[in-house]
Amino acid sequence: MVIRMEHEELMIAAWQARESAYAPYSRFAVGAAVMTDDGQIFTGCNVENLSYGLTMCAERVAIGVAVATGARNFRTIAVVADTEVPISPCGACRQVMAEFAVPRVILANRSERLEFTLDELLPRAAAGILDREE
Numbered sequence: 498m499v500i501r502m503e504h505e506e507l508m509i510a511a512w513q514a515r516e517s518a519y520a521p522y523s524r525f526a527v528g529a530a531v532m533t534d535d536g537q538i539f540t541g542c543n544v545e546n547l548s549y550g551l552t553m554c555a556e557r558v559a560i561g562v563a564v565a566t567g568a569r570n571f572r573t574i575a576v577v578a579d580t581e582v583p584i585s586p587c588g589a590c591r592q593v594m595a596e597f598a599v600p601r602v603i604l605a606n607r608s609e610r611l612e613f614t615l616d617e618l619l620p621r622a623a624a625g626i627l628d629r630e631e
Contacts, residue, residue, distance in 0.1 A: 504573065504603060507532050508610075511575040514540035514555065521545060527578045529555035531563055531599065534570040539563035556590040560597060573601040580606045586618065595622030 507530045515528025520543055527543040541558025553561075556576055563571070574594060578584040583604040586594070594602065594615055602613045615622060 504575070507538060507573060507575040507603070508577065508605060510538050510540050511555075511577040511605075514542045514559070515577055516542075518542040518555070519544045522547065522549075525578065527555040527576065527584060529559040529574060529576045531556075531559045531574040532572045533563065533568045534572050536572075537563075537568065539566070539568065554587060554590050556586050557593050560593055560599070564597070569597065571597055571599040573603060574599050575603040575605065577605045582606065583609055583611045591615075591619040592622070595619050 510530035511528040513528070514530060515526050518526035518528065520526050522545050528540065529542070530538050530540045532538050539559050539562045541555045541560070541562055543555045544553045544558060546552050556574060559574065576584055576586060583606050585604055586602070598615070600615055602615060602618055604611045604613070
């Protein structure tokens with residue numbers, strides 16, 4: 498895989514965001530960084546809650562921060578964690594990525610990076626439950 502310079506910047510931002518993770522229950526810190534079409538980078542980290550269903554994943558936090566500033570068009574998201582294999586987004590995060598049509602997803606640990614299209618991670622996401630044309 499060819500690593501683009503913008504991906505390096507995105508990876509650094511995701512690892513830095515991971516440092517702010519609030520994970521007192523799982524001790525599983527995750528960082529994410531999303532890049533807009535115009536090159537802006539927004540970051541997020543996981544924020545746990547004793548009621549696990551209220552936990553916010555790093556991917557959704559990063560996209561939420563971007564959306565809160567008015568961003569709507571995204572190029573790439575990177576998700577990082579200290580795991581044995583590169584971390585993979587949960588279904589809810591994949592659906593949020595689909596909502597905002599994030600086309601490229603980079604998943605990484607300290608030694609490996611995998612790059613996917615959104616369609617590879619969530620086939621037919623654009624159709625959703627409303628059976629819309631893709």
